[in-house]
Amino acid sequence: MNETDAFPSEIERQLKEETRIRTLMDHDAGAGLLNPYAQTKxxxxxxxAWWGRYQNAVAQDIDAVNGTIGALLEDDGTLAINAVVDEAVRKAPPVEIAAYAPLxxxxxxxxxxxxxALGDRRNELEAMGLSITATASAGGSGALYLAATNFANRGDHVLLRDRHWGPxxxxxxGCDLKVTTYPLLPESTSPYPYVDIDSFKLKLSxxxxxxxxxxxxxxDPAHNPTGLSLTADGRMALLEAVMxxxxxxxxxxxxxxLDAAYHLYAEEPHGWADTLxxxxxxxxxxxENLLITFALSLSKSHTIYGLRTGALVSVHPDAAVTERIGTVMGVTGRQTWSAAPRVxxxxxxxxxxxxxxxxAWSKERDRLQSLLSERRSAFIAACEELNVPLNPTHDGFFAWLEHDQPVEIAEACAxxxxxxxxxxGGVRIGLCxxxxxxxxxxAQALAHALS
Ligand SMILES: Cc1ncc(COP(=O)(O)O)c(C=O)c1O
Structure with a gap:
């Protein structure tokens, strides 16, 4: 097996495993052993499941299109790998591979x-008196977990946009938190076309x-599942509302x-630092009662999805606060995954x-980014031509068609x-x-499906 097809093979293995589990699945099995929350999983x-349908079509020699998975693939369908990172990982000394990292x-x-997280603005922000703390995590998911388990009271609601990453x-x-949402986009014309600021303020109050x-x-930027990025005005309006x-x-x-899972593939990767x-x-x-925190993922930006590397980066004017947050996050990591991978x-x-x-890394990143932007521009143009009402989409891995019958549309495309x-609420198009x-x-399949 060569390295570039390792990723699809792994998906295939997982898919087979999922199918095997599903056929065996008896939801009541283990009820006497699993706690009630575990039983909801x-x-x-x-x-x-939809990726599996694509694979089945390919197995039948059908010329199929894969818009399902959330990893960046080259135009030949192999996993896109930033060669500079790959080479550097392979050159790491044995001790950097074998040893634990500090907690x-x-x-x-x-x-x-x-x-x-903050780009070139970092030094200026620090000079303005902001203190920053970072904790390594098991990918962006680990950073999200650190925030979920430490910043909200058990039983409370967390405010999300109505279209968000499923996990x-x-x-x-898992942290006994509930979700409350506001619409992704404003219904009527607004000076901030990509954030429903009125609904946000209402929910927040x-x-x-x-x-x-x-x-x-x-x-933001490069929202999953739509590819939406806020404008500078939109970011400022949101920050103002929170402040x-x-x-x-x-x-x-x-x-x-700020979930920055895709920010390094965005036109304005450090727009939030500019806004701050x-x-x-x-x-x-x-x-004093405001914290800004970035959930950073290196999975996509450095194409090390499987090396589980990310960080939670928190910003506050009081160094005692960031120091304390650093300790809490370090202890949480210790109690969850121990230390994040060292290599x-x-x-x-x-x-x-x-x-x-x-x-050299930037050059490779730019190449990967242009794969995405060329695909996105071509897709927007094709949808415009065929009157497919695509959602606004700017950066990152995905585009989105808002629809109240998403399964029917995806079936018609299939x-x-x-x-x-x-x-x-819609259909995700994996431009990646x-x-x-x-x-x-x-675009043609969507146009047919809609008609
Ligand atoms: C919106 C979003 N946030 C966070 C993550 C976490 O990424 P990872 O845990 O793979 O680093 C992902 C991954 O797909 C994502 O789409």
Whole structure:
């Protein structure tokens, strides 16, 4: 097996395992052993199921299109791998592979994580008095878990947009948290076309009346599942709303989590740091009860999905607060996955410490980003031509068709051998997996499905 087909083979193995489990599945089995929450966990995964249908079509020699999986594939269908990272991992000294990392993460990696979250603004923000702490995590998922389990009170609601990455619910419900949502897009024309700021404010003020801690998760830029990115004005409006709420509700802790799983493939990767910088420059007093935290994932940006590397990077003006948060997150990591993998932390820190390899990584990243942007531009143009009402989409791995019958639309596309993923409220189009040459077929399939 060569390395580039290892990933699809792994998916195939998981799919077979899922199918095997599903055929054996008896939901009552183990009820005397599993606690009631564990018994709510069922193993069917929509994305894998639709990916399996694509695989079945290919096995029958059908010329099918794969818009199902959430990994970046080259136009020939193999997993896209940033060669610079791959090479650096292979050169890591044995001890960096074998040893544990420090519990909070390798210091050089924690330093890098802050820069990856905040970009060139990092130094300015620190000079303005902001203190930053980072904790290494098992991927972006680990960072989300660290936030879920530490920043909200058990039993409370966390504020999300109504279209969000499915696993959010699992991370939150595992911490006994509920979800409350506001619409992804405003219904009427708004100065902020990509954020429903009025609904956001309303929900936030409702939560502030009921809870003494409020956590909001915003996957921006390059939202999964739509590819939406907020504009600078939209970010500022959202930040203003949160700062205002924190100032008015002094006794309510506010945590704004920015899920940066795809940010390094976005046009404005560090737009949130720019917005924070602008707010600080305008002399905004940062309320003590406000924390901004970034859930960082290196899975996509460094194509090390399987090396489980990410970080939670938190920003606050009081160093005592960030110090305390660092301790809490380190202890949580220790009690959950022990230490995050060392070899990836070592490798990426070394890689970015050198101008030469740093630039080589950027060049590869740019190449991968242009795969995505070419596919997206072609898809938007084809949808426009065929009057497919695609949602606004800007960056990252996905595009989205909002629809109240997503399964019917995805089924109709599958009839045309185009495989997409029906999710709550719409159909996800995995541009990351679709070769450029097949993009027009996807728009055509959607146009037929809609008609
Ligand atoms: C929106 C979003 N957030 C976070 C993650 C977590 O990524 P990982 O745990 O693989 O680093 C993903 C992965 O698909 C994602 O789509």
């Amino acid at each position: 069922v193993g069917s995964d929509t994305i894998f 909070k993460g390798l210091p050089a990696f924690l330093d890098l994580a802050k820069s990856l 959010y619910k699992g991370f939150l419900s 409702e939560l502030c009346k009921e809870q003494d801690k409020v956590m909001m998760w915003v996957n 205002e709420s924190a100032s008015v509700n002094e006794d309510v802790g506010h945590t704004l989590l 910088h602008e707010a600080m420059t305008n002399g905004w007093p940062w309320p 990836s932390q070592y490798t990426v820190s070394e890689l970015h410490a050198s101008d030469e390899t740093g630039a 009839q045309q051998n185009v495989f997409l993923v029906p999710l709550t 997996a679709i070769p450029l040459a097949q993009i027009p077929r996807v």
